[in-house]
Structures are given as structure tokens and as C-alpha cells.
Amino acid sequence: MKRIDLILSEREVNRVCKAITKAGAQGYSVMRHVTGLGLSGEISEAMDFSGLGANAHVIVFVDDDLLAAVGAAVRPLLKRYGGVGFVSTAEPL
Amino acid sequence: MKRIDLILSEREVNRVCKAITKAGAQGYSVMRHVTGLGLSGEISEAMDFSGLGANAHVIVFVDDDLLAAVGAAVRPLLKRYGGVGFVSTAEPL
Amino acid sequence: MKRIDLILSEREVNRVCKAITKAGAQGYSVMRHVTGLGLSGEISEAMDFSGLGANAHVIVFVDDDLLAAVGAAVRPLLKRYGGVGFVSTAEPL
Amino acid sequence: MQSSLVLQNLLSAPVLFFFLGILGVLVGSDLEIPAPLPKLFSLYLLLAIGFKGGMELAHSGLGSQVLLTIGAAVAMSLLVPLTSFLVLRLRLDGANAAAIAASYGSISAVTFITAESFLNVLEVGFDGFMVAALALMESPAIVVGVVLAKLSAVPEESESGGEQDGNGGLRWREVLQEAFLNGSVYLLVGSLVIGWVVATFSPAGLEKMDPFTEKLFYGALCFFLLDMGIVAAQRLRDLQKAGAFLIGFSLLAPPLHALAGLLVSVLLGLSQGNTLLFMVLCASASYIAVPAAMRMTVPQANPSLYISTALGLTFPFNVVIGIPLYMVLTRQFIPVG
């Protein structure tokens, strides 16, 4: 199986999750309130009161054959709104 | 070493952590407030006020020989209450 | 690429992030409010009101050749203040 | 008269904020009240309602009518889940029927509080001991629900490993803990006792609590109902899965249980205000204590069923239509005090 880690703005997390499901993934997990540093600078939680939020960390465990579909669904969103994605290998416990 | 990722309801996280320690793991980390999608549907933080909570993400780094014991301790709980578990490979920094 | 997972006290997380950037990493992500068990005992969120905080989980994706530098930057901090670090393999999505 | 009561309820600030929350979800606003802020208001409301109830209990004392009313309330919280279970079992498996039945036997503190606010605006009096009834109705239904679930369960294969007890029987300790020591039950009962103790032994403290527990209450209720509107509306989606039977149940059970409560109130000779509150206790369904307890003790039941019925339909029904409707009935059958 593959483990996909996506880190992107909280504002777009719903959109990304929809894309993931549409691509065929059976599940995902989301952690909000993630801060960090990336190409677009530092992200803190200080603007949380404004509804802008910080980052979210999305984890998706998928079978190997779904990786391409999820990647294709998510990549344009990351390109448009910012955020990063990484893949590693995992097995069911 | 192995890295074990468990995602399950916040309600059972204490029970799972106890099982992990009893199985011999020296440490674990827990992130609460995790939302997500799985076989039992969508989990949000909306019911947090009721004490029902959302999901928790438990990470356990263990030596290879402990994997079986932790798996055996955790699997019945995941089966009974829901939740998923995955294993990957890691090394100490 | 490498994925580095660091888990340490929230109090030192800024210091660790500075060390990571200084070592050449282009980005990192931080999740706060992490509880857990380690060599120095159980860490809960109960003392959060005092400013003591719980743990933070720092994730850094770096190219293989930066691993050594980040490790060298972070290890003394983990040794001095506590905390753990693990490395695994990942690829860009 | 009747329509004016309904309107008066509809146009009150708490109900309007509840609508604002519902509407926000329906039109697609991203308004949200992030965790744990709703928990803050929920804890606050339980603390304040408990403290005030205890305080008034100290004034009214524990006379025979008080004890009778509380006893009848507890009896209702044991009976309602039994009858509900029989009905629900027509279409649902044992675990789900039992969990939903427990929810309807137990109560919703926020519905109760909204009814109190409604009575305050109407200037109809009620007694502090009704809060004791509220507090004591939360737990018994949970125990009944768990017992019903176990009795109707197909014996599972014995589990191995991990768990402490493999005997497959009722884990009584866990069940009682979930029923009686559940955070919301514990805080309500504890605040009730503290309110009683302070009123009895150091009444000087009452006045200093007043701005917090009394003055702030109405506004905090509005804020919390805004969130409840959001959450209830989100739950409406789950109702598709629930199907027509459950939708019917969650809209018919409240008025029927309210009628049963009215009957008991007439027999007990309760005042108009107390009658309304008694009816609301019977009619309301728990979406706080019971789901939290069922998740642990009856994990086979599907949380989205018992939460979406209690919170997505029964709660809005009671808050919007039920309360004024029950008041109309109360006025019909209970003479003015």
C-alpha cells in the first residue's frame, strides 16, 4: 500500500478531500491547526480568528493502483493553491 | 524499526494506549481532533461538545520484534470499536 | 527523499524549527497539542494553561543529502531537552 | 392564543440564533464555531443550570411533592426506552434499537433550558427541583439501553487478546461509569449539589455567582444554540440513511412522550410551569450523555443513527414547535397555579 501525506491550507482541505474520494480512495484523515514553513512563507495560527486558518495535514492510505488517480486529482489543487504532497510505503497492521 | 499509525475514535484512545504499553512499547504519541472518512462514515469535530469527540492519530515507533505484540494487542480493539492501523519502516534519526 | 519525524516539547519547538531551517531544509510542518509517553514519562495537555504545553510533532521532508545536516542540528537539542526523532523514506507525489 | 405562543417562541432570540445556524449550513456559509468553543458553552450551561437548580432546591426543600415528581421522572426515563425499544425493534436490529431507545429515555438539557427561557418570557413560574429531575433522568435510560442491547445481542465470538475481560458478559463497572460518571452528568449533578450547599451554608456566595450563572445565561444560550443549529443541520444529511421509519419515529415520539408526561403531571398535580418542563423532559432525547456512553458500551450500534434522530430532528422539533405546543396543552389541562 501507499501512504500519501498532503500539507496544504485549511481553506482548501474540503476541496482536496472531495478530490481524493472522487479518485477512489476509501478513507482519509485530516489534522488541522498545522503550522509550518514552505515556498509561500511561514504559516502560523495567528490568523485563525479571521477564518483564514493555518495548514491541514491529510493522510491517505491507498492500494498501490490508486496512487496515480489520487495524485492526478490532487496535484492541480496543490499547484493552484499551494501545498505539498509526499508518498511512502506502508502495510496494513 | 517500525512505525505504526493508528487512527481511531478519541473515546477509545486511552484504552488503545494502555494496550500498546502493555505489549511492551516504550513510547507513543497521540494527536487528537483528527477528522476523516472511513468505513463507518465521516467523522467531524461537530460532536466534540458532547464528549464524543473526533478521531485520534496514534504513532508508535517500535523495534521490529515488538511489531507482532503491538499488532496483537491493538487489532481486537480496532475490530470492536472501529479504526485503522498501518505499518511502515523507519530508523532513529 | 527522506521524511524526518521529531516529537518534542512545545516549549522548544521554535528552537528546533530554527535549527532545521539553518541546516538547509526548505520547509517543515508542526502539529502541536500532541500528548504521549516517552522516557521522561507521560505528557498530557493538562498543564497547557500554564504555558508549559504538551508535545509538538515536527515533520520535515528533505532531500537525502540534507539528512545528515538536519540530524546534526537537531540531535543536541533532543539530547538536552528530551524528545525523539525518526527517519523514513518518501517521494514527492 | 395558540399561534401567538408558537410565534412568540419562533421570534425569541435563542430560537432565532438556532435558525441562523441551520440556515448557515443550508445556504453554504462557512460560519463555524470551532472546537472546543461549543464545549465551553455546554460546560457553562450545565454548571449554571445545575447551580441555579440546587440553589432553588435549597429554598423549596425536599417535600413529598418534590420527591414524587423526581420519582416519576426517573420512572419515565426507565419506561420510555422500553416502549421505544419495542417500536424501534420493528425495523432495526437490537443494538441500534437499544441505543436510540436510550437516547429518547434520557433528556436534552438544552431543550430543557430553552423551555425555561420560554417560561421566563411568559412569566410563568416553575420550581428548582425540576433540575434535579433533569439530572436524575440522564443515567437510568443509559443502563436500560445497554441491558436491552445485551439481551437482544447475538452471542459474539469470544474476542481474544488486548481486552481485560473476555467473558462476553455485561461489563457492569464500565456501564455504570458511563451512565453515572459521564462528564456532563457528573458536572450537572455536582453543580446541583454545590448550589444547594452554598445556598444552605454560605448564602453570601450566591450573589457573587449571580452575574456568571444568571445574567450571562441567556446570551450564552443564544450562542450555543447558534452552534446547535449548525450541528443539527449537518446531521440532516445523515437522515437519508436513516430512512422514513426513523424520521417518523423522531417526529412522533416527542409529542407522544410529552402526552405521557402531561398525564403524569396531571396525576401529580404539578403547576403549569413544572408540567411544561416535565413534558419537555419526557419529549426530549439525549445527544450528549447517551451517544458518548453508547459509543463505548454498544459499539455495534451506528452512532450516525442515534445522533441524527435525536439531534437532527427531535431537538429542532422540540425547540421550535414542541415547546409552545406542549404549553398550549398545558394551559388546556392544568389550571393556573
Added chain:
Amino acid sequence: MQSSLVLQNLLSAPVLFFFLGILGVLVGSDLEIPAPLPKLFSLYLLLAIGFKGGMELAHSGLGSQVLLTIGAAVAMSLLVPLTSFLVLRLRLDGANAAAIAASYGSISAVTFITAESFLNVLEVGFDGFMVAALALMESPAIVVGVVLAKLSAVPEESESGGEQDGNGGLRWREVLQEAFLNGSVYLLVGSLVIGWVVATFSPAGLEKMDPFTEKLFYGALCFFLLDMGIVAAQRLRDLQKAGAFLIGFSLLAPPLHALAGLLVSVLLGLSQGNTLLFMVLCASASYIAVPAAMRMTVPQANPSLYISTALGLTFPFNVVIGIPLYMVLTRQFIPVG
């Protein structure tokens, strides 16, 4: 007279707590108000200001001066982004210029609230319908900003996959949703309507809301401004990247827009209090609704630019110097009511 007004503002509790927050960051204190506590205060302030405004609107009614003032306010929120865009375009690309222009066309509710507190202390009256102007000025500037960004955009390569619409055009539904159903806009407008309904149909509820929406308000504003001070000071670092042009803009635009507002107020014959609030609406820039909307609809713009100008410079300028300065001007040009 003039310096006494500035001093009176500087030595008021809200502004002092704002300074305390700024100073904390500058001297390196680890004082922080963790999320989502600032959100609690922000939601509370919007709810309370909306409710009170609606209440007062019910008393004042919707006369022609009310409608004229509100209309003029909306017109300003359409004009200001256009003129700002022309200026900003001298140095910035279309997306960034449009996003910053939208921010200055929209308003800052907290600046407005601080101005109200200032008027209260001076015992200068103002009208509840100004809150309606506040509410209606938030959204139009967002729409203008998005249109400007699209018009000045270099046509992008068409995206593929993932997204629903690949036509590259304006996604009107999304834009209007962000503009009008944004959580903060929705809560403010909704509370305004509720305040109006309650004041009109069940005025008994007003008194019960008073401790929450009125009495607590000033203290909660202080608490929130403490956090705003921390956040504004943290934003100051980003200003290096913004450069001298943007720094100049964020300090000169407020008084210029205030002057335009003063002119309109004179034409409309507004009272002193309403004039100050009108000037503050024109002068203030949004760091709540607009950034949240721009992040979604104009993702090419750099958030740290529009947030740091509106929040790091314009907001402190208005709160500390702007408000008393505009009051001095008001007194110069508007006769006492």
C-alpha cells in the same frame, strides 16, 4: 483640544491593551492567546455588534436618511477599491493590487467597534443604522476585487483534472458565496436581523440579552485587542518584503479615504457621531472577510501582502491615531447635533 483627544484615545483601556500586545511581541514575551480563543472573541464581537445594531435599527426605523447613508456606504465600498487598484497597479501585479484594493474597500469591524467605544466615552451619540452600513460594506469590495483580478490576469494555461470547471472564467457562485456567505459577514448580518426581529416582536428578550451583548462588550473588546496587538506586531516583520511603496500606501490611504468619507457625510448631513463612524468605515481595511475570500478566489495574490498592510499598519494607525484624528476633523466640519 486636539491633542487631548489623541491622548484620551491612547489612554483608554482598549488601546492600552492593544499596545500591551504589540509591546509583548517587541520585547519577546511568550504571551499568546492560543487558537481558537481569538475566534471566540471575534465571533462574540460580531454577534453583539450586530444584535445591538439591529435593535437600534428597530428603534430608529428605515427612514430616507438611513437608506441614503447605507447607499452611500455601499457606493464607497465599490469606489474605494477602484481608485486603490489604480494606485496599487503602479507597482504591483494585477492579482496583488486587486486583493489589496478589496481589503481597503471593505471594512474592519474591530476598528468600527473601537470608534464606537471612543464615542461612548466622549458621550457623543451615533445611530444603530451605521452597523447596517458596516455589514453591507463588507461584501461588495470583495466582488470588485475578484473582478479586477480576473480582468487584469494574464490568461493562464488551462488546468486539467481535479477541478470541476476548466473554463478559466469567473466562478461566480464561488465568488458570491465567499463575498456574501463568508462566516463573519453572515454572522454580522444575521445578528443584525435577529436584533431587529427581537426588538420589534419580542422586546422582553432585549433586557435578557443585555448583560451578554452590552455589559460584557467593553471588556471583551480589550481582550480581543490584546490579541490583535500581538498579531499586528507579528505582521510587522512581513512589511520588509512589502517595501516602501506599500508601507506608504497603508498609512496614506486611511486618512485619504476618511476625508472622502467626511465629504460624503457633510453632503448627507450626518451627525458628528455618524460622521466619525462613516469616516472609519471608509478608512479601515478588512483583515477578516477579505483575506479569507481572496485566499480562495485570487490564490495568485500573496496573502502576506494584503494581510500585513491591512492588519500590520492600517489597523494600528486607525485605532491609535486615526480615530481621534478623524474626530478632530469631524468637530471642525460638522456642527454639534
Added chain:
Amino acid sequence: MQSSLVLQNLLSAPVLFFFLGILGVLVGSDLEIPAPLPKLFSLYLLLAIGFKGGMELAHSGLGSQVLLTIGAAVAMSLLVPLTSFLVLRLRLDGANAAAIAASYGSISAVTFITAESFLNVLEVGFDGFMVAALALMESPAIVVGVVLAKLSAVPEESESGGEQDGNGGLRWREVLQEAFLNGSVYLLVGSLVIGWVVATFSPAGLEKMDPFTEKLFYGALCFFLLDMGIVAAQRLRDLQKAGAFLIGFSLLAPPLHALAGLLVSVLLGLSQGNTLLFMVLCASASYIAVPAAMRMTVPQANPSLYISTALGLTFPFNVVIGIPLYMVLTRQFIPVG
């Protein structure tokens, strides 16, 4: 008389809610007040106590008795950690002894606030400048603790990499920052100054702050003490590791330090109310500013030791038994003002 004082304290709302929290943990309730809600109440209490103290300081002025009292308070916060260190060193290594000593030299604002509430109920007066003493006693003990830890430290192997200074010496900047700019210290001192400025220069603002800082205070204290009860009870488990010596220390140090405070109060000629507060300042131990500072500056010390003694035993002791006990002594030795 004496037992009535103890009882009066035991039956007050704040102490009862503290018990409710402790009991909840002991009986296994899952009641919890999730982060960051306790932080909200902690920030609020510091802001309110500081603001009110500064306000009253403006009324009382900075006479010689005020300065003497504050000076004596600071002296106690330097002395107590020295004597405590000598005792603790009998059984503990330097780092742990120093960290615990710092905690007992510093103060607990919540204990102080509870003592103020106790005096209010007894209708015994006290002065606003005692809050200045509270504020100034937090930091010196931290500096003393760090110095003691360094002096008694076995020279470590020099660390390499990562850290800025490798010289192994005291990082004074960091220590002073942790001692004086710690969030809780900074907020308390800042609010004190703001209270003083507002009372002096724009007293109209005082009345508007009153509902927030004064009226709400007692209820918010109850809510926070509910959480402190939960946290303190959770800490009791750690005491096993601490052992009999530390348990003895944490129960004997408070009354002894209170006696020293009584002696100083007699010499200074303080009133009954001020004497009780002075004793409480000496007797209480810090579990907010000091742990946060020690974690950074003396990382070799074990946090569970200094937190569990100060929070798990000394705090409950002072709140439940200490305060009325010290009042009994005060009445014995201080004539009614």
C-alpha cells in the same frame, strides 16, 4: 470560631468546585475541560486581577508603607528559595532542588485570588497594592532558582552543534526573558499598569470594564478551580515517585513560610486583610510561571517533581486548609484595623 472559618472556606463555591474537580478524577468521571479553555480562564483571571489591582493602586497611591510592603515581598521571594534549597538539597540533586525552591519562592495567583474571595466573603478589607506585591514576587525566585541550579551543577560536557552559545555559562538573556517576560508575568504586570493608567487618566473607562473584570470574576474563578481540581488530582499520582521527603516538604513548607510572612506583616504593621494576603504569597508555590521557565532554563530538573509538589499538594493544602488557618493566626496576632 476557628473551625467555623475552615468550614466557611470549605463550603464556599470556589472551594466546592475545586473539590468537584478532584472528586471527578478520583471516582473516574471523564469530565475534562479541554485545552485551551483553562488557558482562557487563566488569562482572564490574570488580566482581571491585574487591572483591579492597578486601579486600586491608583487610589491608594505609592506611600512608604506600600513601598515597604512590596520591598518586603520581593525580599521574601529571594529568601524563601534559598532556605528551601538548603532543605531540599538534603535529598535531591542540585537541579531538582533549585527548581522546586524557585517554585516555592514564587507565588500562585489563583491561591491569592481565592484568599481575596475569602476576605470578601468575611468582609475584611485589603489593599490593591498587594497585587503589585504578587506581580513582583513571580520573577526574582526564578532567577534565584536558575543561579542555584548552575552553581550546584556538575560541569557538563560541552555540547556541540545546533545551539548558539557553547560556553556553558549562564545564558542571562534567556533567563531574564523567562523570568520577567513569561506570558503570565507579562500579562499580570501589564494589566496592573493599564489599570493604574486608566484609573488615573480616564476613569470613565473603569465603569465599563467593571462587568468584565469585577462581576464575572467569582464565577470564572469557580470554573477555573474546577479545572485546577482535575489537574491537581491527576498530579497526585506522580507523588509516588516524589517520595515521603517531598510530600513532607510540600505540606510543611507552606505553613512555615506563612509564619515567616506573618512575622514580617507584624513588623510592617499590615492590616488583617493585607497580612492574610502576605502570608498566602509566602506560603504559595508557583505552578505557572516557574515550571514554564524551569523547563527551558534547567532542563535537567524533572518537571513532574516541581509541578506535582506545587500543584498536587501545596495548592490544595493552601486553598482548602491554609487560607482559613492563616486567617486564624492573623486574627490572633493582628489587631482589627
